[in-house]
Amino acid sequence: MQCLEITDLRNRLIRQEETIIFALIERAQFELNPTIYEPGRIPMPDFDGCFSDFLLFRTECLHAMVRRYTSPDEHPFFENLPVPILPHIDYPEVIRETSINVNDRILSLYKSHILPAICRLGDDGQYGSSATCDVACLQALSMRIHYGKFVAETKYRQDLGAYGRIIRDGDRDAILECLTDADVEAGIYRRVERKAATYGRDIDVDGDVGVYKISPAEIAKIYRKWIIPLTKEVEVDYLLLRLDG
Numbered sequence: 001m002q003c004l005e006i007t008d009l010r011n012r013l014i015r016q017e018e019t020i021i022f023a024l025i026e027r028a029q030f031e032l033n034p035t036i037y038e039p040g041r042i043p044m045p046d047f048d049g050c051f052s053d054f055l056l057f058r059t060e061c062l063h064a065m066v067r068r069y070t071s072p073d074e075h076p077f078f079e080n081l082p083v084p085i086l087p088h089i090d091y092p093e094v095i096r097e098t099s100i101n102v103n104d105r106i107l108s109l110y111k112s113h114i115l116p117a118i119c120r121l122g123d124d125g126q127y128g129s130s131a132t133c134d135v136a137c138l139q140a141l142s143m144r145i146h147y148g149k150f151v152a153e154t155k156y157r158q159d160l161g162a163y164g165r166i167i168r169d170g171d172r173d174a175i176l177e178c179l180t181d182a183d184v185e186a187g188i189y190r191r192v193e194r195k196a197a198t199y200g201r202d203i204d205v206d207g208d209v210g211v212y213k214i215s216p217a218e219i220a221k222i223y224r225k226w227i228i229p230l231t232k233e234v235e236v237d238y239l240l241l242r243l244d245g
Contacts, residue, residue, distance in 0.1 A: 027133035148234030
């Protein structure tokens with residue numbers, strides 16, 4: 001199994017911050033549009049869910065055909081997707097293969113908590129554009145949160161003895177404590193808020209800035225309340241399976 005360098009891992013996570021921030025900013029330009037989250041409100045062929053889920057499913061069908069979900073850092077929201085039409089790629093083994101997939105929880109918290117935090121209440125009729133932005137947001141959130149597997153593997157290799165003992169004991173609280181670095185997390189929240197402050201306003205040619213499209217503090221709150229805690233749950237789940245095989 002190949003080793004992922006911690007600096008490379010951190011750089012990837014930092015790049016993902018921009019992807020998430022820009023995706024949330026794009027979605028925030030439209031109103032909440034609750035119609036696209038209500039099953040049956042917009043009839044769709046051979047699909048029983050809501051319009052936003054329909055577009056996500058159709059997008060995943062297309063992406064599955066070009067082998068997106070054969071990559072170890074990609075996790076689909078739906079099952080029974082088409083088989084790839086491109087040849088198989090043998091990816092280097094960096095993490096253990098597991099069935100961990102928390103996309104159902106990501107989808108739920110996105111609709112219940114993140115969307116109401118970033119979107120204005122109301123219905124502007126921009127259903128297709130809103131749902132397209134939903135796909136981008138959900139895919140970015142899924143990749144960031146499931147990257148917890150890579151984080152956990154890297155931390156595990158840095159201290160095999162300590163992690164080995166608490167994993168064998170099945171002590172979730174001890175594993176979580178070992179994984180947690182409060183200073184690093186505080187730095188993430190500060191960096192994300194600064195990025196959101198930089199990217200979240202229009203700047204004209206004279207350097208004048210407009211109002212925030214999303215409150216920078218709200219972006220940091222999304223990381224603090226949802227993204228990082230769920231990422232750490234993925235890390236713990238992964239480590240509990242790490243000694244198998």
